[in-house]
Every structure is written in structure tokens, then in C-alpha cells.
Amino acid sequence: MKGRAAQATDGAGAAGPEPTTRVQGMLAEDQALAYLEKAGLKLVTRNYRTPGRGGGEIDLIMRDRDGTLVFVEVRSRGSAQFGGAGASIGQTKQRRIILAARHYLAALRAHPPCRFDVVLIEGQPVWLKSAFDAGD
Template sequence: MGFLWNRSQAPRPTTKQSGDAAEAQALALLERAGLRLVARNYRTPGRGGGEIDLILREPDGTLVFVEVRRRASLSHGGAAASIGVAKRRRIVFAARHYLMRLPALPPCRFDVLVLDPAGPQWLKAAFDAE
């Protein structure tokens, strides 16, 4: 007897698909707030680098590096609590790498956009470059 597949159940989205959907939702929220997309999923070359989910520009020229976090539940502190020191360091590393390519340094900040059951939360200036 072979494996029975229940065709009425849709396959669960992959982690990548869920992450892409969260980033798309976050981007839509930020664009409605007046920010303009500069780059998406910026990665540093090589191993051990960092990634920035979204890089946007405020109307005043401020470059905003955004980490998008989605959690299905609020247990363990929710999505915002999942951004630890190591994750912040990788984001800052990637931001510095990105900024080295620019002819002049604009004002910058690090935001977090949290998508969880409590609703979206935009945490402006959530952390510093340390």
C-alpha cells in the first residue's frame, strides 16, 4: 500500500515563501507611508556576512535599513524579541558594506517591521550601529 495524499490539503508554504510574503507586506506598508524602495534582500558577498531585508529612502533622504520579522504567535516575546545581538551585528555589517558603495553618506537608521498576531508594528530606530 502506497502513501495516501489528501488532495484537499494545500501544501504549507516554505520558510522562504513565508519570508517573501512578509517582506512584500512590510514593503507595501512602508511605501504607503511614503518611503521608496532602494534595494531588497541586500547580501554581503562571501560567507559570514549579513543580509538586509529592505533598504528604503525617506522623503527627507534618510536611508532606512529594515529588518522584517513575522511570527505566528506572541510566545517567546513575539517577533521583535527574536532580533538578538548577533543578528543586529550582521545587519550593521551589511549596512556598512552597502554604504561603502555610495559617494556620500546619507543619514541612516535601522528599523524593524514586526508582523505578528497583534498586528504590524513599525519600530523606527529600533537599534543603533553600536
């Protein structure tokens, strides 16, 4: 089976058509995951989705060294136009991430400390710790 990066080529090594948005997103998540693991976080799960329409999704759920559960949103943009990757995480997106986090936490016996981080991929990763909160 070809790796994710190989999907962006035509199989012969020559650059094929531009990767789809989905492939670009997966590559950005791969880059963010490697960056966070290098910083000492451990992957708990990837692409956690709540059931049903209108639910939320969390790109990465990680565990920090101190035991904090970290819900990570990964955003990638090809350019800084329109505010770049960071500007694309509005209140609606935050609410959906929070919804998914609450759904995930509901299945746990005890709730560890949690935070919401964002990793922006615009060239080198930029890690925004505690980028937003659940507002409780």
C-alpha cells in the same frame, strides 16, 4: 509566472501544504514593503547581501521622505510565544545587519543620514523606527 502568494496554494485555488519558511518570509517582506511605501518611503533595494559566509543581509533598504536611508529588518512569527517576532532580533542579528549596511554604504560617494528600523508582522505590521543603532 505565479505570484508569491500563489506559491502557497496548489494552483487550483485550494489551500495546499503550509508555505515554507522562505515563502512566509517573502510574504512578510511584501506586506512590510507595502506598509512602508504607503507611509511614504521609497524602495532602494531588496534582500541586499554581503558576499561570503557569515555576512549580513538587509531585507529592505528604503529612502524616507527626508532623504534618510533606512535599513529595514522584517520579522514575522505565527505566534507571540517565546517573545514574538521582536524577540528574535538579538545582538548577533543586529551585528550582521550593521555589517551589511556598512558594506552597502562603502559603495556610496556620500553617506546620507541612516537608521535601522524593524517591521514586525504579527497580524498587522508594527513599525519600530530607529529600533537599534550601529553603536558608533
